[in-house]
Amino acid sequence: MRAYQVTEFGKTELVENAPKPSPAKGEVLLKIHACALNFADLLMIKGTYQERPNLPFAPGMEVAGEIVALGDGVSNLEIGARVAVFGGHGGLAEYGVFPAALCVALPDAMDFVTAAAFQVAYSTSHVALDYRADLKPGETLLVLGAAGGVGLTAVELGKLMGATVIAVARGADKLAVAKEAGADHLIDTETDDLRARVKELGGADVVYDPVGGDLFTAALRSCNPEARVLTIGFASGDVPQIAANHLLVKNITVIGFYWGGYLKFKPEVLTDSLSKLFSLHGSGKITPHISHTLPLSQTEEALELLRSRRSTGKVVVEMTN
Structure with a gap:
């Protein structure tokens, strides 16, 4: 063969x-x-x-x-x-x-x-958002890498679960794909300040992060009190270090998630x-x-x-x- x-x-x-x-x-x-x-x-x-x-x-x-x-x-x-x-x-x-x-x-x-x-793509997002993060209708879901294999399904399922979805990706073409999947708001990492834009939109209740690196840090700092941050992977190649004092002040939970x-x-x-x-x-x-x-x-x-x-x-x- x-x-x-x-x-x-x-x-x-x-x-x-x-x-x-x-x-x-x-x-x-x-x-x-x-x-x-x-x-x-x-x-x-x-x-x-x-x-x-x-x-x-x-x-x-x-x-x-x-x-x-x-x-x-x-x-x-x-x-x-x-x-x-x-x-x-x-x-x-x-x-x-x-x-x-x-x-x-x-x-x-x-x-x-x-x-x-x-x-993998759908079940990763489904188990992460439903089973691990307990995403609820009316919450704001921030999806990093929103045009990628798992990110796009997180946008789609998050919308089906009743969340307001903020999609983060690089470039207009990728953001258009996320918009078609149901994203309510779009953030372009080439031009936008992620933390500032999310804060303008009311902050994030759940963060879905398959990217890591600087985007993780910016997303963490844009979280609302009692937010849940899902670490899905590190496509950037940079495994972020977490400042525990940020978790303490806002009662934020960081959730490790490995589907396999x-x-x-x-x-x-x-x-x-x-x-x-x-x-x-x-x-x-x-x-x-x-x-x-x-x-x-x-x-x-x-x-x-x-x-x-x-x-x-x-x-x-x-x-x-």
Whole structure:
């Protein structure tokens, strides 16, 4: 089979004759149709992500495809079933083995590209805003990186949850995408003073931050009393240091959030979230924004779209020739 592999950390290649895996006990073999990319894939390739698979490996965290073989002990799934899986890695290949317990059945109306782009971005925002931050109708949600893969879903879901949404992104084109997703107010990091603008708009009750760096600091200083700040990731490359006295004075809570961590200690949080999100998609209330879809042979170009921040929403790789 073909697979885009990390042969050593920082080095990748498209392997044309990689061995086709076989499912072990409790696993399924998936014919992968589509794999959505995430910023974490870039970190995994470099070897700086919190999880480091054994070399060589195919990156690609979230996939959608068709089950073609079952490992021993798998009785709740059938060959031919269409499923989505967050497998952590292994998605940038024509076939992959994944735990059966992580497979989520796809609605009949959902295609593979949509399904691949759906899981991490939407469920990250849904679990963060609903389960962790308890976002309430009427509150003000400040979304940093609002045109990115997870940021855009935070705008969309925040609006559905009844919040006033302030979207922060770089440049008019990206802000237009956030506006289309439902943002009430827009802040351009190229021209605007984030802290001053948020304060003018009444301050933030919940901050959704996949960026980190100076934007985190500015957002923290624009918070209202009892605000909740969600640390989703650090796309800026700068992990901010938190001034605890700022938290004390306004009774602010900073909430660490790693979506994939729930797979290990509370997976029902994620499966419940995905079930609710599939229902929202089926009723037409949410639709993934996919800016680019490329074939496996152009995986490097697809990753560069993330690396250079030229994409909006999600980038998906299809296993086509």
